[in-house]
Amino acid sequence: MHISERSRARGLVELLTQGNVDIRKGIDPKLLAEERQLQWRIDARDKQLSELLSKKESPVQLVATTKQQIEDLLKQQQDLKANIRANNFEYAALKYPQPFTLPQIQQQLDRDSLLLQYSLGKERSYLWVVTPNSLKSYELANSEKINKTATNLKQQLTRPHHY
Structure with missing residues (x-):
């Protein structure tokens, strides 16, 4: 049920975005740029890991390094989310919804x-x-x-x- 709730919350954000609702109003542009850059880097590493894992014989060390890089980036993303949440509660509530337990x-x-x-x-x-x-x-x-x-x-x- 919790996963369903998270999915619904993401769906709300997508609907707001499609409806051209500016949920970024009043947000520090530097934080938004950092958020976009970080997501781009996570996506790039995820793609790299998928490509490595799809090969028959992937270099084990490279796979481990890429996994660690993804973990580090996710940690940075969590820290950034906390910063955004602390400074821009309304944006964080929409962008990173916390469904009820x-x-x-x-x-x-x-x-x-x-x-x-x-x-x-x-x-x-x-x-x-x-x-x-x-x-x-x-x-x-x-x-x-x-x-x-x-x-x-x-x-x-x-x-x-x-x-």
């Missing part, structure tokens, strides 16, 4: 409420049922089957009935 979600529910959260996927889907003191997870059919069933149900419910 299960206990935080459960705190929001009163004793007579429950939360249903779905995640539809090509191979399988999931349903999480959250109450103030429990979490149950159910594996569902894939999104294609669910969409087909929902469409059929909608057609049946909206079809005029003659009595």
Whole structure:
């Protein structure tokens, strides 16, 4: 469920970006430039590592060095995120969302409420049922089957009935 929440948060950022919402307003341009540069370097090292690992006989030391470089860059990125979060809370909240944990979600529910959260996927889907003191997870059919069933149900419910 936590992964689903993180995915939804990333989706929100993408929607805001597509909608031309300027989430960078008021951010120090140097921090933004450093953020872009760091992400570019991480992406480049990831690509290099993928290429190395796709070869039959990759130099073990080069693979280890590249992995270490990626770890170092990710650490720098975490430090930069902390700096951005400290100086620009609104931007950091949108750019690096921190989804609620299960206990935080459960705190929001009163004793007579429950939360249903779905995640539809090509191979399988999931349903999480959250109450103030429990979490149950159910594996569902894939999104294609669910969409087909929902469409059929909608057609049946909206079809005029003659009595």
